[in-house]
Amino acid sequence: xxxxxxxxxxxxxxxxxxxxxxxxxxxxxxxxxxxxxxxxxxxxxxxxxxxxxxxxxxxxxxxxxxxxxxxxxxxxxxxxxxxxxxxxxxxxxxxxxxxxxxxxxxxxxxxxxxxxxxxxxxxxxxxxxxxxxxxxxxxxxxxxxxxxxxxxxxxxxxxxxxxxxxxxxxxxxxxxxxxxxxxxxxxxxxxxxxxxxxxxxxxxxxxxxxxxxxxxxxxxxxxxxxxxxxxxxxxxxxxxxxxxxxxxxxxxxxxxxxxxxxxxxxxxxxxxxxxxxxxxxxxxxxxxxxxxxxxxxxxxxxxxxxxxxxxxxxxxxxxxxxxxxxxxxx
Amino acid sequence: xxxxxxxxxxxxxxxxxxxxxxxxxxxxxxxxxxxxxxxxxxxxxxxxxxxxxxxxxxxxxxxxxxxxxxxxxxxxxxxxxxxxxxxxxxxxxxxxxxxxxxxxxxxxxxxxxxxxxxxxxxxxxxxxxxxxxxxxxxxxxxxxxxxxxxxxxxxxxxxxxxxxxxxxxxxxxxxxxxxxxxxxxxxxxxxxxxxxxxxxxxxxxxxxxxxxxxxxxxxxxxxxxxxxxxxxxxxxxxxxxxxxxxxxxxxxxxxxxxxxxxxxxxxxxxxxxxxxxxxxxxxxxxxxxxxxxxxxxxxxxxxxxxxxxxxxxxxxxxxxxxxxxxxxxxxxxxxxxxxxxxxxxxxxxxxxxxxxxxxxxxxxxxxxxxxxxxxxxxxxxxxxxxxxxxxxxxxxxxxxxxxxxxxxxxxxxxxxxxxxxxxxxxxxxxxxxxxxxxxxxxxxxxxxxxxxxxxxxxxxxxxxxxxxx
Amino acid sequence: xxxxxxxxxxxxxxxxxxxxxxxxxxxxxxxxxxxxxxxxxxxxxxxxxxxxxxxxxxxxxxxxx
Numbered sequence: 001x002x003x004x005x006x007x008x009x010x011x012x013x014x015x016x017x018x019x020x021x022x023x024x025x026x027x028x029x030x031x032x033x034x035x036x037x038x039x040x041x042x043x044x045x046x047x048x049x050x051x052x053x054x055x056x057x058x059x060x061x062x063x064x065x066x067x068x069x070x071x072x073x074x075x076x077x078x079x080x081x082x083x084x085x086x087x088x089x090x091x092x093x094x095x096x097x098x099x100x101x102x103x104x105x106x107x108x109x110x111x112x113x114x115x116x117x118x119x120x121x122x123x124x125x126x127x128x129x130x131x132x133x134x135x136x137x138x139x140x141x142x143x144x145x146x147x148x149x150x151x152x153x154x155x156x157x158x159x160x161x162x163x164x165x166x167x168x169x170x171x172x173x174x175x176x177x178x179x180x181x182x183x184x185x186x187x188x189x190x191x192x193x194x195x196x197x198x199x200x201x202x203x204x205x206x207x208x209x210x211x212x213x214x215x216x217x218x219x220x221x222x223x224x225x226x227x228x229x230x231x232x233x234x235x236x237x238x239x240x241x242x243x244x245x246x247x248x249x250x251x252x253x254x255x256x257x258x259x260x261x262x263x264x265x266x267x268x269x270x271x272x273x274x275x276x277x278x279x280x281x282x283x284x285x286x287x288x289x290x291x292x293x294x295x296x297x298x299x300x301x302x303x304x305x306x307x308x309x310x311x312x313x314x315x316x317x318x319x320x321x322x323x324x325x326x327x328x329x330x
Numbered sequence: 331x332x333x334x335x336x337x338x339x340x341x342x343x344x345x346x347x348x349x350x351x352x353x354x355x356x357x358x359x360x361x362x363x364x365x366x367x368x369x370x371x372x373x374x375x376x377x378x379x380x381x382x383x384x385x386x387x388x389x390x391x392x393x394x395x396x397x398x399x400x401x402x403x404x405x406x407x408x409x410x411x412x413x414x415x416x417x418x419x420x421x422x423x424x425x426x427x428x429x430x431x432x433x434x435x436x437x438x439x440x441x442x443x444x445x446x447x448x449x450x451x452x453x454x455x456x457x458x459x460x461x462x463x464x465x466x467x468x469x470x471x472x473x474x475x476x477x478x479x480x481x482x483x484x485x486x487x488x489x490x491x492x493x494x495x496x497x498x499x500x501x502x503x504x505x506x507x508x509x510x511x512x513x514x515x516x517x518x519x520x521x522x523x524x525x526x527x528x529x530x531x532x533x534x535x536x537x538x539x540x541x542x543x544x545x546x547x548x549x550x551x552x553x554x555x556x557x558x559x560x561x562x563x564x565x566x567x568x569x570x571x572x573x574x575x576x577x578x579x580x581x582x583x584x585x586x587x588x589x590x591x592x593x594x595x596x597x598x599x600x601x602x603x604x605x606x607x608x609x610x611x612x613x614x615x616x617x618x619x620x621x622x623x624x625x626x627x628x629x630x631x632x633x634x635x636x637x638x639x640x641x642x643x644x645x646x647x648x649x650x651x652x653x654x655x656x657x658x659x660x661x662x663x664x665x666x667x668x669x670x671x672x673x674x675x676x677x678x679x680x681x682x683x684x685x686x687x688x689x690x691x692x693x694x695x696x697x698x699x700x701x702x703x704x705x706x707x708x709x710x711x712x713x714x715x716x717x718x719x720x721x722x723x724x725x726x727x728x729x730x731x732x733x734x735x736x737x738x739x740x741x742x743x744x745x746x747x748x749x750x751x752x753x754x755x756x757x758x759x760x761x762x763x764x765x766x767x768x769x770x771x772x773x774x775x776x777x778x779x780x781x782x783x784x785x786x787x788x789x790x791x792x793x794x795x796x797x798x799x
Numbered sequence: 800x801x802x803x804x805x806x807x808x809x810x811x812x813x814x815x816x817x818x819x820x821x822x823x824x825x826x827x828x829x830x831x832x833x834x835x836x837x838x839x840x841x842x843x844x845x846x847x848x849x850x851x852x853x854x855x856x857x858x859x860x861x862x863x864x
Contacts, residue, residue, distance in 0.1 A: 050443035053398065057435045060405050061428070067408065068428045071420020078409025078416065079729040085406055086739050090746055093399035097750055100395035104388055104757060143417065149735050292497040293421040297428050304432040311440045318444055318451055328447035546857070554852035561828055561844035565837060568829045628831050663825070670821035673851045678813075681857040 003294040004284040007069035008277065010301050014065055016266045018058035019127075020171075020259050025052045027172020029095060029120025030165065031191060032113050040184055041113050047179040047323040049099060054312050056092065066277075068297045072143045073277040073287040080138040080145045081130050081152055088126035095119030121165065128164030131269075132157030132206075135214050140281045156206075156213045163206045166199035167262060174242070174255035179323050189247040192254065196243055203235075203265075216280035220272050227271055234264040333733040336725045339411035342740040344710075346403055348703060349747050353397030355702045358472055358517065359524025360390040361465040363555075368458050378543055381766040382551075385544070386528070391446055392757055394438075396750050403743075411736065415717050415727035421495050422488055422503050423478040430474035438467035469517065476516055480509040482718050483709065484577045490721075507577050511570045512709075518563040519705065521555065522665060523698025528552035530695025531762060533688040544766045546682050549691065553672035553681070560669045564662055574712075578719060580640040581712030584651035586626060587615065588636035597622035597634045601656060605648040610638060646714045654707030661701035668694055 025048045035041050066074040078085065094115050102112035129152060136156050139147030173195055176188040210217050221228055238261035245253035273279045277287050288294065364386060371379035405427065409416045444452060444460040452460070481487075487502030488495045497503055529552025535545035575582045587600040589611050598617035606613050623632040637645055668690060675681045682688075717724040826832070827840030 050447045053442055054436060054439035056398075056402075057431065057439050060402055060435060061431050063405050063409075064424065064428045064431050067405075067416055067420045068424025071417045071424060074409050074420060074424075075413035075417035075729075078406060079413050079731050082410055082729075082731055082735060082739075085410065086742075089403045089406060090742065092402060093746065093750070096395055096399040097753065100392045101753055101757065104392060105760065145413070145730055149731055289421040289424065290494070290496040292500060293425050296425040296497070296500055300425070300429045300432055304429075304436075308432060308436040308440070312436065315440045315443050318448055550852075550857045554848075557848040557852065558845055561824070561841055561848070564825065565828050565841045568837070624826075624831055625829065628833070666821065666825055669848070670817050670824075673848060674813075674817040676851055676855045676857050679856070679858050683858075 003291055003298065004069070004288045005275075006298050007065065007288075007294050008275070008284045010298065010305075011062060011065045011069065012266075012270050014058050014062040016263060018055070018062060019266060020262055021055035021058060022052070023168045023262060024048070024171040024175035024255070025055055026095075026120045026124045027168035027170065028175060029116050029172075030124060030169050031172050031176070032117040033121075034191070035187060038109065040187065042109070042327060043180055043183055043323065043325060044176060045099070045102065045113075045116070046327045047176065049103070049328065050319045051312075051315055052099065053096075054315065056096070059092075065297065065301075069289050069294050070277045070284060070287040071289050073282055073284075076138065076140055076143065076145045076278050076282065076287075077134075079149070080147060081133060082149045084126040084129045084133070084152055088123050088130070091119045091122035091126065093119075095123060124165040124168045125161040128161035129153075129157045131164060132160030134279050135160070135210060135217070135273075137214065137216075137280060138278060140278060143282075143287075156209055159202070159206055159209060163199070163202040166195060166202055167265075169195045170199050170242075171255070171258050171262060174258040177246070178251050178255045181322050181325050183325060185247075192242075192246045196239065196246075200239055214280070217272055224271065228268060231264055231268045231271065235261055235268070238264060333737060335731060335733040335736055336728045338733050338736040338740060339728050339731075340724065342736060342743065343407060343411055345740065346400065346407060346743055346747070347710075348706070349751070350397065350400040350404055351702060351706055352699050353393050353400060354468070354471070355520050355523050355699060356393045356527070357390065357397050358468040358520035359522070359698070360386055360393070360527070361461075361468045362521060363524045363528065364390060365458075365461050365465040367551075368461050372454060372458055377768075378547055381544055381768065382547060385761070385766045387446070388761055389758055391442075392754055394442065396754055400747070400750075409729070410739075411729055411731070412717070412724075412727045413729035415722060415724075418495055418722055418727070419482070419718060421497050422481055422485070426474050426478045426481070426504065430471055430478075434467040434469075434471035434474065437470070438464050441467070468520075472516055472520070473513055476513045477504050477506070477509045479709070480512050481506045483512075483574075483713055484508040485718055485721055495721075508570070508573055511566065511573050515563070515566045515570055515705075516702075518559050518566060519698060519702045522559050522563060523702060525552045525555040525559065526665070526668075526691075526694050526696075526698050529556065529691050530693075533691035534695075534762070535765070536682055537685070537688050537692065541765050549682060549688075553668070553691075556665060557669040557673055560662070560665045564666060567659075567662065578713065579635070580637070580644060580646060581651060581708070583635055583637040583639055584646045584648045584712055585655040585708060586622070586634055586636075587612065587617075587648065587652045588634050589638055589648075590636045591638050593622070593634040593636055595623065595631045595633045596620045597626065597632065599625055600652075601660075603648075603652060605652065607645070607647055607649070610642075644715060646712050650711040651708055654704045654711060657704035658701045658708065659704075661697050661704070664694065665697060665701075 028044055028048050032041050032044060035044060063074075066077070098112045098116040098119065102109050102116065105112075133152035133154070136154060138145065139151065170192065173188050173191040176184055177192065180188065211221075238257045242254050242257035242261060245257060275283050275285070277284045364383060367379050367383045367386070370376075371383060441460040441463040444457065445464050448460065449457055481503055484507040486506040487497060487499040487504075489498050490496075528548050532545045532548025532550075532552060535541045536549060571582065587603045587605070588597070589605075596619065598615075598619045599621035600615050600617035602614070602616040603612045604614040605611075620630065622634055623630055626632070626634050637648055671687055671690075672681060675684055675687060713719055715723050715725070717727045824840050824844050827836050828844065830837045
């Protein structure tokens, strides 16, 4: 049994779930800046309040899986991405804390909304920056990071930051269309009609630039065109379906298409990077933890993840349907 | 200015972890308290319990939120400041923390939404189940992370091969020599913290003459739990002391303030010292005569082992370990005194009217938090200079990051965390000033699980109740 | 005069008795007299606490904490 391979699979699943679930949370947060009416903003935040905590937990799961299964990679990537990870953590912290505080102290809502929005945007941008820096490559010497902490602030990474932010805004808009009442329908539709094309444009730039920035990516395209081709097409087809279903019934179609689009995007990233856990320097097998550690992790993952997905789904089910306009206080 | 990156990394981790521990300690205690209170409400249908539940639910939610975000920082900070530690210890503590995320973080997160926002969407029994699941999540979380930290204190079950750690026996890693003693100690600390928070708030209201029913119930409940818990906590603490004496003698030697290999006989129990680590002596020491021998060697003339028994390059810094321990132990004694007084005053039927006792309770409100911090300072500074005791020194575990970015992030952490704390305290003060909110009559909802899956039934019941039908 | 003396005795014992008894339990539980006394002291202390909070009303006639 190829333990490192299975662990890599679990890590990939974890990051995918994170991007899909917290993606729309961060997107909704970012969109707060564009919404001038306080009642509408309350409604937007209410739509993500009951389930955001579980969504964010998949990020921790990814980081900890890396620590448990590929500690060499963890020890290289953390110092390499020190500044963006740190900014992301503080941004997520501000966002998380704003959730609680704006719910409990109604008088300061406007200020908390601003912090909430800025935190969401900063976190999304940092995640994009990290993605870009990973793809561009990190300086490694043996099993230690050998570059500077400022290496990750390069043009390609900044471009990726915008791309991820826009992608999350698209997901956020889709979520709002699905979960909020008529109060926000116009807003979500208008947002999607602008955000989606913008995202696809940026994505195009990113893909094109990636070829010149990272020769490893070109190599993978040349070696597996029949694998990458269909997956990339899925991204485009899902985007088209999404665009076509904006504002129309059933309103679950945009979010479903949006999730397929992002998921396909993540899949293509996984194909591009495989089997390097520190792209394109260190493979999963050279960065691996001890065999018993990976077995322990996988056993726990296989047994517990279905249960987690089960009651997470239950939590979403309890809060199904449109978010009530008067909020959750009843 | 030449700043040592190792020092900055250590200060940063110390700051973030100290700040963090305040909140899970409260969350573990309050979650259990809320589960008990909701259970009591379901059993007695006394609206006072629902008032108590709602009051502490807001504070719990706030504290839980700050705990989560400061906790996420830690899971990445292992790598940020201490990459070499992460690379070495990953095989051992990584899977444990991964299981913590899987079995408890997701559990808490999954049911927290229902607990906070689902009161009108699910029936009371399912809601109670959600509260219990959150309490269980905090308990499991404490178990896993205590196992990981205990492994760092008393490592077992691993072998070193080609400079990396291989896990040889998972049961030995998990059930390392100190885990099963430190776990009940931390859990009791959390439950005692909640007890004193609750009792302190109640005592405050009694002194102000407000919300009397709520206040009396709070003082009764808080002191009741404290009295039952503190005896056990002191007992476990003593057992833990013995365990650490065996597995980490340097920590215990530093904790008592003695330098000489064998102290004078009889030995005093020091409360204040001015230690000089370089000269390996105390410039000043104040203690109670004979008590050192009595408490530490269980005899009238026993001699206590001092820090010189540990070679100089393996010694922790006595000042930090000693004062952390004295703060924790001193508060434990005060808690014991509160417990004893509360039982005595109950017999005398004067629990709610004895002014000095109520003021004592108010002063003791944050006692659990301070004691827990003191205890963790003993644990972590006492383990130094090791990060994995006997296997890896802290200075060898630092990331290849220069001091300047570390310092910048440390300063940023201090400012943002100060903001979190200020907002949290402001909010708690606001909740206390507002006082408990009367429970709604329609809180006496269906009680049947069936209605959990038919929220519109509950909504209609509320609508009917609102119109007075 | 006897009454004044009695009040003083009551006040002092009201402080002294719980302090002495409490301290004795504390010393016992931390193991000064050995592990078995410690365990006995622990069990007694918890039993006494549980009995008191369950059956002694803190004021008036109401029971249950």
